[in-house]
Amino acid sequence: MDLCRPLNAVLAGVLTLIGAYVAGRPLAGAALVAALATVFAVAAGNAINDYFDREIDRINAPERPIPRGAVSPRAALAFSVALFAAAVVLALSLPMVAVAIAAVNLVALVAYTKLFKGLPGAGNAVVAYLGGSTFLFGAAAVGRPLAGAVLALLAALSTLAREVVKDVEDVAGDREEGLNTLPIAVGERPALLVAAGVLALAVLASPLPYVTDLFGVAYLAVVVPADAVMAYAAYLAFSDPTRAQGLLKYGMVLAAAAFVVGRTFA
Template sequence: MAVDERVRGVLELTRPVNALVAGILTFTGAFIAQGSELVGSAESVTIAALVTVLATGAGNAINDYFDREVDQITNPERPLPRGAVTPRTTLLFSAILFILAGGLSLTLPPIAIAIALINIGLLVIYTPLLKGLPGVGNAAIAYLGGSAFLFGGAAVESLTAPGILFAIATLATFSREVIKDVEDLAGDQENDLKTLPIVIGTHRALVGAAVVLCLMALLIPLPYLYGTLGRLYLVLVVPATLAMLYAGWISFTDPTRGQSVLKYGTFLTAAAFIGGRLATIT
């Protein structure tokens, strides 16, 4: 096998775009926390973003390692099924990235170190232990996605605003993961998976997702009430919130569209936080 194919396969294991986006979310959390004062914390923020990219890449690689047999049927184009990399190489590569991420995190403030180590632990055990547990796997993915914002705030030792965004993103992502499980119901039943909709029924699962979205909506005004973000934040976040609540509603009849609208609503919420922080600078 050509060397460039092996290199390409190793890079693909990390899902590079996914990993880079996670790093950007960490930077976003730090920016929301500090605004223009972020320049003074550039080193910590850069390290935190790099830790996120490395840990996310490692998590994607080890997920492929554990899913290699299933992927031979469902995702044969991935590096392991197509033979671009070996299981041993995948496991070693993942371990190296995890060690680099953990080592770099030790240069950050204590709360950031704790978040990094917890997240690395979850990434390692997700596929073999948590993925198959109804609701638990959804919650783990939701936490890991939202924690990128929290980690950015922890890197600059300011958790209020990024902490709220973390909670909002985590709740929204949990709802989206449940809705996606409803969307994938037929395939999951065929593969004998035990997702939340299969265990408790699709209607109950969608009701649960909608309730979580309502809880999320209650958090939306907090940055304004705390005085962290101004009125522009409210102007920007209201349509995002309405979009996410609408997503929960239409998911009862069209889960595919619902989870898609919810994803964009989450991005709009993050944009509202950024816009609200920019307004406090200018």
């Protein structure tokens, strides 16, 4: 089970449900199908990422299933294919916009490690898009894709910053494997400055749902603490990237909760 990182996969499914909730149809059958498809797709992406990253993980994450010998690379690949197949079957029952989002996401998940991960900023951008698209996918599944657009954008910006910080944390293994991630290409401090700038943009944009009268003051009551957590994480990243990226994940969950609160009390 460690191979698919079930907690992350289930969290992605919950974010898809939040996208549907923000769009106004949280209990629609299509929302539940989309959430389950997301769980399978993210689990598959994690498994195939471990397959391709098995040599890097011997340095950066030796506790993962393949480096520690809990599963063979071939078994990990087969497991990933099975999960991808399940995600495809589920996604095909959804509206065409949702199917298109799912198709792009599946291609991005498969191509990420081999094509994008080692390019400065490109891999970060792909993961950021995937993070934001969970909300977009949920909204599209219930026929209102634009309703999830602002949430998707804010999530993508936060994810982009977190991924850059994570690359700083993983510099040793990535350099050993010959990857050219952003901190390796431009230096760790400039990369962290990029992350801080992206987070600043996300924080500055976070009041938009309130300013545009989409949500009321209840949204602000939750999103302001989320902004504070992310701002502190940006500061902390310069001295402790590992702790900072964990805080960023917490801040992103809190920001998603702000949208739930905002929608509930709108």
